[in-house]
Amino acid sequence: MLADTWHLFNKYMRITMRMPMWTLFTLIQPLIWLLIFGQLFKEFVQLGDEDYMAFMVPGILVMTVLFGSSWSGVSLLREITAGTVDKMLVSPVSRVAIVLSRVLHSSAQVIAQAFIMLLVAWALGATLNMNPLYLLMAMLIVFLLGIGFAALSNGFAIVLQREEPLVMIGNLMTLPLIFFSSALVPEQFMPDWIQLISAVNPISYAVDAIRAVLSTTPDMAVFGKGLLVLTLFSGASLAWAVTAFNALRD
């Protein structure tokens, strides 16, 4: 299974590398958010001594992850229509590997994207903790979040079988969930009901965990909680996607 996953992962990476522009294109939107909203919201949000850019960067990283990974299912549908999936299914290749390789590819892609975003934010002067160890921990959260949402996207693709509703769900998963989290606005500014949603929103935990390690005063307890929640979240999403895929044989 691991070898199968590796070979398929390799294939997807190779295809991605042939079209590097595509990976960069998905960065445009988070970049705009970072540049424009960073300036726009700066005056609204009073965070005491803290710099709003630094506050916002983890949120933008998470947004990059969501924008990048929520489309994974669309390409699965393409592969189904193109016969690529059938071709894999008639071979003895592990069925789990088919899903796993897609999801891993997607999260590898978002790690690269998140890293670029991080560098841009740092270059723009956000006060971030650039200690490699803490960066690695932040990327671990990015990785898990990417796995979780790519798996959800693939799962929905299999269940819905159509591109249109999948795109709709993809949009629904990204923007509202970001606003229902602590990505752009500190929790204390939220109305109670949004705070409630935010408390069960895995995105909040991802943002908090990344914020905890990118801060100049890292908070390991918050990071640990985020790591735990995201491990559970990505594990559950993956399990669901694999189950859905296995049921594909009609």
Place this chain on the structure above:
Amino acid sequence: MTNLAIQIKGLTKIYPPDNRAVETLDLEIKEGEIMALLGPNGAGKSTTIRAASTLCGFDEGKVMVAGFDVDTHSLEVRQSIGVVAQQTGIDYFLTGRENMVLQGHLYRMKKGAINARIEELARYFELDSSIDNLVSTYSGGMRRKLDIACALIHRPKILFLDEPTLGLDIKNRKILWQHIEKLNKEFGLTILLTTHYLEEADNLSHQVAIINGGKIQVVDTPDALKNSIHGDSITITFDDVGKNEQAFFHYAQQQPYIKETSWEDNKLHLYVEDGGANVAALMAIAAESGAKIANLSLSRPTLDDVFLKYTGTSILDVKEDEGDEWWKQWAGKGGNSGKWKSQWGANDSDAEDGGEDQSWKNSDWLQEGDDGKNIGAKKREEAQWQQGEWEKENSASSEQASQQNDWKNSEWNKNRDGGEK
């Protein structure tokens, strides 16, 4: 005593709510044989292949492939078969070689074995010079060849080809036929292919199974099937079937040289002993009874006549329906309303354009359908041509058709005869 490569017993597959794609279907294919499943789209060809290649489950029946039960030993079955589906499944942004390497890995082959096999297959399919180019630069014929090469990488004993020449032009179709036949002869590969092209079934296969409405109607060699139609085939088309035409039919039926008759809308098919000599007698009867004949054609029986005999409709007239794809049950159907017949009848030279419109209607987002339908239209013309509707004014496309016909009669038969001796 030859062994059976594929044995299907009582296969039934029901798509919800109650669409019986295949029903109690029986089929046996001997080792080393080329078997063609001939039938219109929606007849159950693809479902049969999908069931036998472990791609879909089924509701009833037993399917043995290469000696293994597909239900309980799907892994062993997968190792013994190669499948080329209608949708090509190759990655356009990889090179031909990369596609094949991946395919080898999927079958858990060793690196050295994969590379050696790629050299062998690339040479065999004359892809050596382009094997390291991106597939997106390949022509349709090259992609099909790469498809088949990929499916053969692990040296399967049985090859499934689902509409192998769909969407290919005549030249590439001819090349592919030669490759398929060579694979069978040189390597003893058992091949099960589906097609709705009469020529493909007729020229390429040892056995033809006519499938319609989810059931196998008859299985035999192409020659035996054609010989089962006695005499020559005369097709008479009336503008309108009225009293006089009925009277003509009544008299004609009583003639001793008429062996079999069948109606298909306003078309009357007669199977006539010594058709050439008796056509004049028939015309006399028609004149006597006042029947107005719009069109009369005389030909040797083709597989289409066999198809007509066993199913009651001509394969050329059966409604095109892409209902076999597994995702269709979710996707919802487009307007499958139009009939080819009307398109064909409207204007011969427009058949190609008509085909395009039709395919949009049938499957608005399955683009592959496009090419296939165009070829379908051309095919129709060819078939009509063969049946001897010489009086029809065909322009550009008829040249192709006659080319095809010439080639078919001479070169292919020569090859085939030579090979069999």
